[in-house]
Amino acid sequence: MSLETSFWGSRRTGVADLERELTRLRRAQSAHAREQGTTVARASVLNLIVFADREAHARRAARSIAELALRHPSRAIVVLADRGTTRDADGRIEMYCHVPIADGARQVSYEQILVRAYGNVEDRLASAVIPLLVPDLPVFLWWTGTPPTSGRSFGDLVGLADRLIVDSSDVARPEIMLPRLARLCAQAHGLFGLTDLNWTRLTPWREIATSFFDVPSWRDFLDGITGLRVGFAVDMDGRDIHPSQALLFVGWLASRLGWRPLEAFAPSEAGGLLFAIARRDGARIMVRIRPRFERGLAEGDISGIRVQAMRGELAEFVVKRQPDAAHQTATVLLAGERRWERTMPLPSPAIVELIGEELSIMGSDRTYEEALRALVALA
Amino acid sequence: MIFGGSGDLAARKLIPALYNLALQRLLPATFSVVGTARKPVSLEQYRAELHDAVATHSRTKPLNEEVWRSFAEHVHFVATPDEAGYAELRELLDRLDREVGTQANRLFYLATPPAAYDAIVKAIGEQHLRGETGWSRVVVEKPFGRDRESARELTERIHTVFREDEVFRIDHYLGKETVQNILVMRFANAIFEPIWNRQYVDHVQITVAETIGVEERAGYYEQAGAMRDIVQNHLLQLVALVGMEPPVAFDDKAVRDEKVKVLRALRPLAGDDVTTSAVRGQYTRGFIEGVPAAGYREEHGVAPDSRTETFIALKCWVDNWRWEGTPFYLRTGKRLPKRSTEIAIQFRLAPHQLFSRDALAGLEPNTLVLRIQPDEGISLKFGAKVPVQGVRIRSVNMDFDYGASFMVDAPDAYETLILDALRGDATLFTRRDEVEQQWAFVDPIIETWARSGSPAPYGAGTWGPGEADDLIARDGRQWRKA
Numbered sequence: 001m002s003l004e005t006s007f008w009g010s011r012r013t014g015v016a017d018l019e020r021e022l023t024r025l026r027r028a029q030s031a032h033a034r035e036q037g038t039t040v041a042r043a044s045v046l047n048l049i050v051f052a053d054r055e056a057h058a059r060r061a062a063r064s065i066a067e068l069a070l071r072h073p074s075r076a077i078v079v080l081a082d083r084g085t086t087r088d089a090d091g092r093i094e095m096y097c098h099v100p101i102a103d104g105a106r107q108v109s110y111e112q113i114l115v116r117a118y119g120n121v122e123d124r125l126a127s128a129v130i131p132l133l134v135p136d137l138p139v140f141l142w143w144t145g146t147p148p149t150s151g152r153s154f155g156d157l158v159g160l161a162d163r164l165i166v167d168s169s170d171v172a173r174p175e176i177m178l179p180r181l182a183r184l185c186a187q188a189h190g191l192f193g194l195t196d197l198n199w200t201r202l203t204p205w206r207e208i209a210t211s212f213f214d215v216p217s218w219r220d221f222l223d224g225i226t227g228l229r230v231g232f233a234v235d236m237d238g239r240d241i242h243p244s245q246a247l248l249f250v251g252w253l254a255s256r257l258g259w260r261p262l263e264a265f266a267p268s269e270a271g272g273l274l275f276a277i278a279r280r281d282g283a284r285i286m287v288r289i290r291p292r293f294e295r296g297l298a299e300g301d302i303s304g305i306r307v308q309a310m311r312g313e314l315a316e317f318v319v320k321r322q323p324d325a326a327h328q329t330a331t332v333l334l335a336g337e338r339r340w341e342r343t344m345p346l347p348s349p350a351i352v353e354l355i356g357e358e359l360s361i362m363g364s365d366r367t368y369e370e371a372l373r374a375l376v377a378l379a
Numbered sequence: 380m381i382f383g384g385s386g387d388l389a390a391r392k393l394i395p396a397l398y399n400l401a402l403q404r405l406l407p408a409t410f411s412v413v414g415t416a417r418k419p420v421s422l423e424q425y426r427a428e429l430h431d432a433v434a435t436h437s438r439t440k441p442l443n444e445e446v447w448r449s450f451a452e453h454v455h456f457v458a459t460p461d462e463a464g465y466a467e468l469r470e471l472l473d474r475l476d477r478e479v480g481t482q483a484n485r486l487f488y489l490a491t492p493p494a495a496y497d498a499i500v501k502a503i504g505e506q507h508l509r510g511e512t513g514w515s516r517v518v519v520e521k522p523f524g525r526d527r528e529s530a531r532e533l534t535e536r537i538h539t540v541f542r543e544d545e546v547f548r549i550d551h552y553l554g555k556e557t558v559q560n561i562l563v564m565r566f567a568n569a570i571f572e573p574i575w576n577r578q579y580v581d582h583v584q585i586t587v588a589e590t591i592g593v594e595e596r597a598g599y600y601e602q603a604g605a606m607r608d609i610v611q612n613h614l615l616q617l618v619a620l621v622g623m624e625p626p627v628a629f630d631d632k633a634v635r636d637e638k639v640k641v642l643r644a645l646r647p648l649a650g651d652d653v654t655t656s657a658v659r660g661q662y663t664r665g666f667i668e669g670v671p672a673a674g675y676r677e678e679h680g681v682a683p684d685s686r687t688e689t690f691i692a693l694k695c696w697v698d699n700w701r702w703e704g705t706p707f708y709l710r711t712g713k714r715l716p717k718r719s720t721e722i723a724i725q726f727r728l729a730p731h732q733l734f735s736r737d738a739l740a741g742l743e744p745n746t747l748v749l750r751i752q753p754d755e756g757i758s759l760k761f762g763a764k765v766p767v768q769g770v771r772i773r774s775v776n777m778d779f780d781y782g783a784s785f786m787v788d789a790p791d792a793y794e795t796l797i798l799d800a801l802r803g804d805a806t807l808f809t810r811r812d813e814v815e816q817q818w819a820f821v822d823p824i825i826e827t828w829a830r831s832g833s834p835a836p837y838g839a840g841t842w843g844p845g846e847a848d849d850l851i852a853r854d855g856r857q858w859r860k861a
Contacts, residue, residue, distance in 0.1 A: 023754070115669075135860055136748060360765050
């Protein structure tokens with residue numbers, strides 16, 4: 001398979017040659033800018049390694065990063081490794097580079113390098129990436145697809161990174177994969193942070209769920225929760241089941257409210273889950289996670305949540321996604337009677353924005369880690 | 380006068396440097412190059428070989444044929460297998476003096492293996508190669524001796540023909556623009572010097588990392604090791620430049636006086652200190668830039684049970700008022716993941732932190748980094764607020780990039796140094812007491828290592844053995860990701 005050089009830049013013979021070419025390109029850009037009476041800053045604030053095992057994914061990721069150049073000028077190292085497509089038994093690595101100019105970002109130079117690996121390069125991939133990292137800048141590793149937690153190059157690259165970004169939305173068994181990743185990161189690095197783009201997508205749902213209980217007269221219901229239902233989107237035939245957002249939401253509530261596991265997950269209707277959790281005071285909470293088909297929703301996205309609570313009277317806190325998918329309606333029912341309702345815009349950020357948000361955070365997200373821990377206990 | 384005129388150094392560095400000086404119109408109007416070597420070669424062939432060498436190794440390309448032709452007319456060659464050769468050499472030098480008016484100013488460049496130095500110096504003396512009227516200087520390549528004693532002997536030998544102020548011991552690191560810039564940055568700016576001391580600096584890290592292995596130099600390297608090849612000269616020179624007091628003038632005496640003071644203040648490492656403060660390593664098989672690389676003991680010309688070190692990490696102390704309690708961590712090695720030479724000054728943390736632990740998660744200590752190669756420049760790391768609601772702090776780099784700021788290629792170190800030697804400016808060359816102090820520091824370490832133990836193995840393409848990480852981790856610090 002040959003690569004399109006107009007997209008990935010020109011092929012270089014090694015790191016020294018590649019750095020020379022980047023210097024030349026930066027200088028050309030800088031000279032051009034001077035003619036226009038402006039300057040170009042070489043402003044790199046981070047190293048971003050993107051791993052992809054298909055060229056389409058690599059291209060999509062590269063476009064996203066280019067769009068982010070203004071907010072997060074970076075040195076991006078796209079690693080494209082599709083195993084088994086070549087006859088090279090030993091493995092071979094090529095390097096390409098260029099300095100794309102993002103729209104509206106003419107004053108910041110951004111560098112993109114493609115590390116193209118053929119064949120089995122498990123043992124040597126990291127040795128091609130290390131010399132490309134800009135010294136002294138934090139290293140983010142964005143792993144597209146399901147991370148092979150036992151793979152050597154995965155382990156090597158994680159060892160270089162300060163933060164690992166994954167997207168659990170397309171992970172089939174997130175309750176197993178996510179905790180495994182968390183453990184791996186904890187071992188690899190003291191300061192290591194793990195980020196899940198799916199967690200970032202959950203933010204508006206967490207915000208609204210919290211806001212119910214900011215109201216003093218409803219706060220007591222937090223200790224009287226008896227049931228929780230979370231719906232998530234599936235496609236029409238209900239084949240692709242990706243409950244990770246829904247599970248993370250349950251894990252988050254459990255970690256915040258001190259719920260403890262009572263019984264293991266049990267499969268319920270059409271790929272859903274039904275199980276009981278113990279409240280802090282020991283009472284049972286029934287949790288139901290149900291797949292729902294809804295037009296216009298990405299698979300795995302939460303479609304709605306319903307919290308039932310008993311404190312003198314029955315209360316229900318409901319959040320639903322509107323059919324247009326761009327709004328969210330929160331409703332509070334007391335003793336079956338609607339007391340309060342509010343509709344808000346529901347942001348559905350594209351991958352670019354999610355990544356952009358994650359790149360601005362350096363430390364680990366303790367709330368996320370605790371949610372994950374709770375999930376481990378439940379699973 | 381280049382002794383070793385058909386050698387590798389002449390072809391790769393010296394002649395290309397002279398040609399580039401000619402290109403920049405920096406050579407004196409009356410100027411001749413005389414190459415000499417033991418093996419005879421015709422003048423035409425010699426010039427043709429140099430032409431190809433310059434075409435390949437010159438930093439400016441393509442070769443300007445017209446300038447080269449005129450330059451090559453003044454290139455000569457004399458074979459010196461015996462005394463008759465030296466006599467012929469003297470005749471040539473005298474003839475050139477008469478014909479082109481070089482006024483008997485002579486720069487002798489010893490670009491041979493060190494074993495030949497003695498004989499050459501002796502011949503220069505006995506054959507009266509020094510001009511009678513003009514100046515004579517001798518440039519001596521590293522390694523200058525192989526310990527303090529042999530360095531002293533070599534100096535004594537040279538002093539039978541040249542005065543100390545005529546001896547130019549070259550350490551090409553000092554010719555690099557960014558190395559000279561250390562002095563400019565420290566002493567032409569008012570903002571760095573006040574914080575350049577134990578009060579504000581937590582520690583200093585100096586890294587000289589190479590990706591190459593021993594290549595064809597196994598014969599030399601087996602005897603030298605990283606300690607003699609890099610630490611004794613380049614690394615200790617960098618320590619001296621970073622650590623020195625402001626000199627009273629920018630001249631050879633004042634600058635070198637201050638450098639020697641730093642070298643004298645280096646706390647000697649001997650015996651048990653070597654175990655705790657020095658680590659040696661030797662590379663084994665691995666990968667460099669994704670390509671398989673052989674282990675050191677598998678290299679051509681290396682003994683299969685060689686104990687030569689290819690990696691060194693050191694923790695040093697400069698025992699003086701300025702640096703008491705501030706360690707200097709040094710590391711160098713071959714077959715490391717990346718070619719990089721840099722000096723990092725890491726400052727202490729702010730004394731009191733106002734911000735919450737979460738906000739500070741992305742904050743690292745202020746660090747001033749002088750990058751010497753590649754990608755020459757200076758960067759300063761400081762914490763800044765991430766532009767989001769609330770306070771979140773992230774370390775960012777303020778970066779000065781030589782190439783992009785000045786838009787010119789820096790001259791090669793050899794151009795700078797040869798020009799300085801021609802002008803008689805010895806500031807960037809190593810003085811006798813300096814070189815002896817450098818050996819005085821490394822000798823006891825070499826001796827301790829020779830007595831027992833062997834280097835720790837590290838895979839090619841890694842940052843050295845785990846022992847090096849432990850060395851710095853014991854102090855609660857870590858090596859930078861260079």
